Amino acid sequence: MNFIAALKHRWQQADSLVCVGLDPEPSKFPARFAGDEDAVFHFCRDIVDATAEQVCCFKPQIAHFAALGAESALTRLVAHIHAHHPGIPVILDSKRGDIGSTARHYADEAFVRHDADAVTVNPYLGRDSVQPFLDHADKGVVVLCRTSNPGAGDLQDLMVEGRPLYQHVAETVARDWNGNGNCALVVGATWPGQLREVRAIVGDAIPFLVPGVGAQGGDAAAVVTNARNAEGSGLIVSSSRAVLYASSSDDYAEAAAKAARDLRETLNAHRR
Amino acid sequence: MNFIAALKHRWQQADSLVCVGLDPEPSKFPARFAGDEDAVFHFCRDIVDATAEQVCCFKPQIAHFAALGAESALTRLVAHIHAHHPGIPVILDSKRGDIGSTARHYADEAFVRHDADAVTVNPYLGRDSVQPFLDHADKGVVVLCRTSNPGAGDLQDLMVEGRPLYQHVAETVARDWNGNGNCALVVGATWPGQLREVRAIVGDAIPFLVPGVGAQGGDAAAVVTNARNAEGSGLIVSSSRAVLYASSSDDYAEAAAKAARDLRETLNAHRR
Numbered sequence: 001m002n003f004i005a006a007l008k009h010r011w012q013q014a015d016s017l018v019c020v021g022l023d024p025e026p027s028k029f030p031a032r033f034a035g036d037e038d039a040v041f042h043f044c045r046d047i048v049d050a051t052a053e054q055v056c057c058f059k060p061q062i063a064h065f066a067a068l069g070a071e072s073a074l075t076r077l078v079a080h081i082h083a084h085h086p087g088i089p090v091i092l093d094s095k096r097g098d099i100g101s102t103a104r105h106y107a108d109e110a111f112v113r114h115d116a117d118a119v120t121v122n123p124y125l126g127r128d129s130v131q132p133f134l135d136h137a138d139k140g141v142v143v144l145c146r147t148s149n150p151g152a153g154d155l156q157d158l159m160v161e162g163r164p165l166y167q168h169v170a171e172t173v174a175r176d177w178n179g180n181g182n183c184a185l186v187v188g189a190t191w192p193g194q195l196r197e198v199r200a201i202v203g204d205a206i207p208f209l210v211p212g213v214g215a216q217g218g219d220a221a222a223v224v225t226n227a228r229n230a231e232g233s234g235l236i237v238s239s240s241r242a243v244l245y246a247s248s249s250d251d252y253a254e255a256a257a258k259a260a261r262d263l264r265e266t267l268n269a270h271r272r
Numbered sequence: 273m274n275f276i277a278a279l280k281h282r283w284q285q286a287d288s289l290v291c292v293g294l295d296p297e298p299s300k301f302p303a304r305f306a307g308d309e310d311a312v313f314h315f316c317r318d319i320v321d322a323t324a325e326q327v328c329c330f331k332p333q334i335a336h337f338a339a340l341g342a343e344s345a346l347t348r349l350v351a352h353i354h355a356h357h358p359g360i361p362v363i364l365d366s367k368r369g370d371i372g373s374t375a376r377h378y379a380d381e382a383f384v385r386h387d388a389d390a391v392t393v394n395p396y397l398g399r400d401s402v403q404p405f406l407d408h409a410d411k412g413v414v415v416l417c418r419t420s421n422p423g424a425g426d427l428q429d430l431m432v433e434g435r436p437l438y439q440h441v442a443e444t445v446a447r448d449w450n451g452n453g454n455c456a457l458v459v460g461a462t463w464p465g466q467l468r469e470v471r472a473i474v475g476d477a478i479p480f481l482v483p484g485v486g487a488q489g490g491d492a493a494a495v496v497t498n499a500r501n502a503e504g505s506g507l508i509v510s511s512s513r514a515v516l517y518a519s520s521s522d523d524y525a526e527a528a529a530k531a532a533r534d535l536r537e538t539l540n541a542h543r544r
Contacts, residue, residue, distance in 0.1 A: 105335035126423025151398025
């Protein structure tokens with residue numbers, strides 16, 4: 001599966017810009033999972049099956065699995081998505097970054113061990129730290145640009161040659177790192193004006209992974225209005241908690257499906 | 273174990289600034305490990321036992337374990353160090369960084385699951401992404417400042433208000449993030465002049481984790497001369513491949529001990 005091609009297919013065929021983030025927190029699971037030793041897999045699988053037709057991709061966040069020692073659940077979850085929902089790409093949200101010789105091992109973690117179609121990476125260590133990911137031309141490399149958290153500006157907004165660092169990162173990715181055409185950027189929903197600025201810098205070809213809608217307070221309509229490309233797509237709008245934990249009762253799967261569908265419709269109302 | 277206190281104790285009592293990096297690569301293991309299903313643990317354990325008296329700390333690099341699905345070996349390795357070499361702190365080199373609610377899970381990964389005494393973190397997401405680590409006041413938080421790789425300068429050397437970004441990070445950590453006195457900085461050995469500049473910015477209290485000696489070409493003597501504090505310490509000089517793979521024959525443990533001892537003596541010759 002070529003990540004960018006699969007993503008474009010989902011944007012059109014599934015008519016969705018929604019990404020469901022898979023951030024398992026057992027304390028938030030419905031009561032029926034109490035005592036289930038494989039609850040992380042079972043809960044995430046149920047969410048995947050309930051929301052698959054609403055999404056352009058899924059995004060498991062690896063820290064939530066790692067803190068629980070649940071790497072096996074992660075591997076099986078990605079395999080489940082590939083087997084039961086073929087064509088829906090999986091972004092492993094791990095925000096890795098290390099020197100080149102070590103980054104190769106992180107690329108193996110994402111693309112070989114867990115069979116992800118894309119991975120999030122941190123640009124602070126520079127080009128050679130990202131190269132082992134870029135070399136997987138069929139995989140997506142989603143580079144942190146402007147994140148959605150309160151402290152994002154501490155470094156990302158520092159002025160470099162007259163513009164904020166995150167804009168420098170955006171241009172560097174578009175100009176230097178995207179030789180295989182497999183880059184995307186993380187640009188948070190909490191700052192719609194920044195989405196517009198980054199789109200102007202990088203053009204229409206580079207997808208944005210946009211976290212921060214839902215629990216973090218980002219405005220879904222403003223995201224699409226400010227950051228859609230000329231085709232009314234180019235966006236992977238991620239929601240995690242607002243979908244996963246839409247209900248803590250036995251209707252958790254239906255509630256997740258409704259939350260994903262509602263987000264999809266809100267986004268689609270502003271695509272064109 | 274309080275990380276900073278334990279580190280100071282090792283600097284003085286073990287008279288060592290050496291950190292042995294544990295980066296297992298089975299293809300480089302001596303032939304005797306062929307067919308050993310627990311080779312990652314056994315090889316690293318042998319290196320630890322052979323080099324313990326030469327070091328101020330150990331630094332397992334998590335990507336090397338994760339790519340192999342060997343988290344269990346990592347957990348058992350840290351437990352082995354704590355049990356058999358008490359007082360030697362363990363830095364988990366994972367360079368994590370994510371929004372605060374996710375960073376909590378990475379802190380659990382490092383400090384609860386793997387029982388590490390310190391962890392490396394990436395500053396690109398800002399203060400709230402580091403806070404869950406900082407809140408563990410007895411643990412060390414080793415923030416990337418100026419790394420040792422060829423592309424380090426792509427972002428880290430960009431000029432912000434008249435000085436490179438990495439110096440801004442150094443000052444931010446010293447001024448704002450070190451309230452619990454548990455911060456350290458990664459400053460690579462490949463650029464000794466930068467070590468001197470960062471020491472001048474942050475003063476004597478903040479330890480530097482210095483990778484890049486050995487396989488990456490950094491000059492051990494220049495590291496100490498440029499970056500030691502007034503007590504002739506303040507440094508965690510890390511060597512991985514040059515120690516681990518000093519010999520691929522049955523004398524691998526003795527060769528590793530010799531490489532660590534040689535590095536220790538080279539560093540100590542310039543401490544005072």
